[in-house]
Amino acid sequence: MSKVKLAIVEDEILVARDLSHRLINMGYDIIGNFQTYDEALAFVQTSAASIDLFIIDIELNGEFKGIDLAQEIKSHHNFPFIFLTSHSKNDVVERAKQTGPSAYLIKPFREKEIQIAIDLAIQNYGDAITNNDTEGKTAPATFMINDSFFIKKKFKYEKVRVEDILFAEAQRNYTLIKTEKDSYLLSQTLKVIVEKLTQPYFVQSHRSYLLNLLHITAFEGNRIFYNDLEVPVSKNYREMVFNRFQTL
Template identity: 35%
Template sequence: MEQPVKILIVEDEMVIAANISLQLTNLGYEVTGIIPRGEEALLHVKQNQPNIVLMDIQLKGRLDGVETVKMMQQDFDIPIIYLTANADDDNFNRAKATHPYAFISKPFKKLDLKRAIELTINQFKAKENNGDPSQDIPISPFILSDCIFVRHHEKMVKVDIKDILYIEAERNYCRIHSKDKEYLLVMTLKDMDEKLPNKHFIRVHRSFIINLSQIDEVATSHIVIAKKAIPLSKTLKEELLNRLQTI
């Protein structure tokens, strides 16, 4: 029988930590501890070796979350998911330099937590199976209400939803076309369609999902976004026009 994934919660707001612990237990994970300080977390990791650490960035005490993770990573290669109520650029960039598997902004929904953990497990299992952690393994994205975190060159990269132009199917892959970059994900367009917030996105063809706010032109059989003509399926055109009328 497979052992449950062991997760350490490092969070100094005890009400939040207890709530997270309850959610994780209900999802079938084993919580190895709830710890409010970075120094104690370092000791706990040595003794219990959890599979994942949920780390609040703004810890009180001598070490904040990012400093704690840096020290942890000197001895252990444990996937980190950051929790933060204040994702300003400075903190985000400091945290990003430690190569976390995901970020969760507080207050967060249960689904955000569930997906972040699933994404992380997916990634470290892919690393184990591949046997080469330096290999760039495209993994399912982690989707929040205003952004998507995607795996790109061994890092989690934040892509703002407002910057996504359209998403294109390539067999079992999806290619996100944003304003300045492209990201290839191991995920079908159908799965992507189910996960994306539908107030921003709509599927217009079996091979394309578009960002409604990026449409420049709607023609009889295609849509234009950033000078790209995207085919428009007859069966999906009516829904698109209805959606555009309600915006």
């Protein structure tokens, strides 16, 4: 599991410090803390791929507001954002809605409210990018943002970087994702996971297994090893798997 990486733009210094402190204590990684639109925009333009979630104060000092930053993110980047606000003026709220925030956080806030907002943002954003209509259904517990899975575990979304996956194993209508330190059971079939993991270092070795070639430590006959873990290579997939060894 990797830490979820958050950035914040908030021009009230005490509020920003309080929010950062709470988020760090909750296990999140703060990779940017900004007071102005210009600072935050520069960071987004150079570091968008490293951002999992942005918390944005709607009203910032200066010509450009948090809503303007949100519009930039919405138009050009692939991560969710939460609006942070202390008021509910109709004109501001209506303009904010047009940018499609994934959640709202109202000042003053408590840690429980922060966690709910973050989980809701990830879930709402995941629904939107997968075009998944969840009305009348149980919302799916797994989403992809950039190159990471966000997996619901013990009432909280955990981040699993795609590159950290050792292998995926089919288990009926579920898929077991194995990393070096943990395992995650996804409520999606292996076929769906194969369609998502299109990176060149993934290859199917068996109808029930998808491998990450970058983490393989040894192979022998029809077996692949990740240290002490063993994964089979079936006859139908053997040539494709070992040809991929040569290309990498």
